[in-house]
Amino acid sequence: MSQAIPRTDGPQDPPAAAPPTVRCAGIPLTPLAPAAAARALVRLAALGAAADVHLCGTDTFADADRAPGLQRLLRSAALNLPAGRGPARAARPGGRPVARVYGPDLLLDTVRAAQREGLGHYLLGVERNGTDGAAAVTGRPDGDELTAELLVRYPDARVAGAEPLPGPDASADTWAALAARVRESGARLVWIGGSGAARQHRAAARLAALHPAVYVAAGPAFALIRGGARRGPLRAGWRRGVTGVRDHSRFLRAAARERRRGRGPYRELAQLLADAEIDLVLDAGADAGAYVAGLRRAGYRGRVVSFEVLPRPREHLLRCAAGDPGWSVLPYALGDGNGPDGGHRLDTLWHAATAPGERLFVRLRAPGHEDSLLAGAGPYAGECVGLQTRGERGGPPPGYTAVPPPVPGDVVLFRRG
Incomplete structure (x- = not known):
């Protein structure tokens, strides 16, 4: 079951009491307010924790309902945050309302808070011309639109690197080399974006096991911050709408099964x-x-x-x-x-x-x-x-x-x- 307790490779200060989790469609969510979520990420990074953090929208629950392996991954994650309105409503502790944790706001709030701690960031899954880029820009963070946008907003932020995610057929050596680049950059917060929520979640868990840092599966935050959520063809928008309705329906069915099974x-x-x-x-x-x-x-x-x-x-x-x-x-x-x-x-x-x-x-x-x-x-x-x-x-x-x-x-x- 998910616990908001860092995984570490060495001694550390005793962690604060973990916030309570609420099970939603088989996945434990931690109902933190957006500002509290940003503070939690900065604290985990300052502790030197190895933690995989997942923003869970209805698409995440739909993917997990189809893929038991992804559901197991989320159940053992360091922190799952409700990113959609449906999960946020389902994660109400004691019936109290909970605001969803919106990916772009979480990234910006965390970058702002991390400035005071001097924590570096690494961006994985950056896109160029609407597709995943093919070449890493590690060491040249000002060469990426997202990096430039973050530095305009927060001049004291430290973005240590940016590059695409490895492809679905990447070898273990490729992942190990990526973890080594993150380690060499000194970044303590790694943001994972790009297409495919399930791909982001698996990357966060895999990298957290290779090198201690805080890895955040941030959903579409990169494109939204960059202004990349541009209006596409009508047919593509219609397909996205249909997919969203199907994901929400699958989420509701999974949540209903959880309620029937009870505790x-x-x-x-x-x-x-x-x-x-x-x-x-x-x-x-x-x-x-x-x-x-x-x-x-x-x-x-x-x-x-x-x-x-x-x-x-x-x-x-x-x-x-x-x-x-x-x-x-x-x-x-x-x-x-x-x-x-x-x-x-x-x-x-x-x-x-x-x-x-x-x-x-x-x-x-x-x-x-x-x-x-x-x-x-x-x-x-x-x-x-x-x-x-x-x-x-x-x-x-x-x-x-x-x-x-x-x-x-x-x-x-x-x-x-």
């Missing part, structure tokens, strides 16, 4: 599973199937295999699973196979329960049995990405780390990395 522990757990790309849940000691029913209501659509050795609850499980093609039931108890109550080893049932390439999450109803289950998984223990059980234990199994549990009293563990 609560199963919703939070389903979100954790989606973030970890889990596509198979093994429910050991499934009883009558309430756990799986809760996951399904919360939106989990991956496969489930329930294990229940007792005949009566297993009969109920089979009736519930009969109408769900992604849910199967096996008549075993899982364990390390030692002694009469040791249960069946998971490695002996592995090929009956799993398919190649699936990412596993195991839920155990019996508390404290994580170690015996992992022992019974044998060579497949490393395939268990996450574990959930009831009760307390002294510490997580080797290689696992605990995450905040969505259900009080539960223990949720994920494999490190």
